[in-house]
Amino acid sequence: MTFTGLLGRMGMFPMQLIIDTCVRLRIHPNVLTLAGLVINGAAAGALALGHFVTAGFIMGIANIFDFIDGKVAHQLKAVSVFGGFWDSVIDRFSDIALFIGLIYLYSRLGRTDYVMITALAMMFAIMTSYTRARAESLIAKCKVGFMERPERIVLFLIGAFTNRMAAVMWVIGVLSVFTVADRIIYTYRELRDREQVVV
Amino acid sequence: MKRAATLPARILWNAFFWTYERATWQYDLMVIAILAFVWLTPPDWLNDPMATGGGPVAWIRRLMMAD
Numbered sequence: 317m318t319f320t321g322l323l324g325r326m327g328m329f330p331m332q333l334i335i336d337t338c339v340r341l342r343i344h345p346n347v348l349t350l351a352g353l354v355i356n357g358a359a360a361g362a363l364a365l366g367h368f369v370t371a372g373f374i375m376g377i378a379n380i381f382d383f384i385d386g387k388v389a390h391q392l393k394a395v396s397v398f399g400g401f402w403d404s405v406i407d408r409f410s411d412i413a414l415f416i417g418l419i420y421l422y423s424r425l426g427r428t429d430y431v432m433i434t435a436l437a438m439m440f441a442i443m444t445s446y447t448r449a450r451a452e453s454l455i456a457k458c459k460v461g462f463m464e465r466p467e468r469i470v471l472f473l474i475g476a477f478t479n480r481m482a483a484v485m486w487v488i489g490v491l492s493v494f495t496v497a498d499r500i501i502y503t504y505r506e507l508r509d510r511e512q513v514v515v
Numbered sequence: 516m517k518r519a520a521t522l523p524a525r526i527l528w529n530a531f532f533w534t535y536e537r538a539t540w541q542y543d544l545m546v547i548a549i550l551a552f553v554w555l556t557p558p559d560w561l562n563d564p565m566a567t568g569g570g571p572v573a574w575i576r577r578l579m580m581a582d
Contacts, residue, residue: 317538425564502532
């Protein structure tokens with residue numbers, strides 16, 4: 317087993333307890349999704365004030381909600397097409413909120429360089445989701461590229477808890493550029509191959 | 516000869532054009548590389564607005580100077 321796989325399994329145990337509690341209380345998964353956004357908004361506020369450790373704890377709680385909503389939906393048999401759409405939209409708002417918190421902080425500190433780096437990282441993080449969504453309206457699947465949402469969340473947590481947010485912004489920015497490029501190349505190849513078969 | 520010349524290029528291409536799943540050894544390797552960059556790069560090198568100092572590189576240099 318790989319070490320990231322082991323960490324995932326270890327994290328699953330407390331998560332299962334929370335999922336079971338939500339199922340027992342019959343909390344609707346869409347409410348959990350929205351709660352995640354509200355808590356992420358608070359995390360963005362803490363980031364904006366430069367309270368990284370506090371932001372890290374709040375992000376940790378918010379992401380529990382993000383993680384469990386789909387699982388609770390399955391267990392409550394409340395899976396719906398709208399639920400999937402709602403989850404994706406709210407996730408984008410949560411992503412943007414965290415980046416805006418950092419942009420506010422760096423702008424307050426007069427650091428135009430990091431305002432730009434964070435804004436670019438935000439742009440490519442959003443484009444990562446958009447390219448996949450748009451590609452999957454044309455081809456069956458477009459799940460290539462490294463920097464997806466779970467990776468971004470873990471990096472935000474690492475940056476917040478260890479005060480290395482600048483390095484994290486560089487990593488998210490650069491790897492998101494590669495991820496967007498991967499998705500464009502992959503979609504181009506898939507569509508080209510499909511056209512060749514038709515011809 | 517040709518194989519030796521193309522291997523680094525293939526590794527670079529596979530790192531750039533990422534198609535590996537999570538919990539594979541390639542994923543672990545990428546995670547280690549990212550964590551190394553985040554934690555080992557001195558904040559001063561990146562002009563970090565919120566952190567200062569030379570990071571682990573400075574500690575190692577200080578240790579070597581002390582010897």
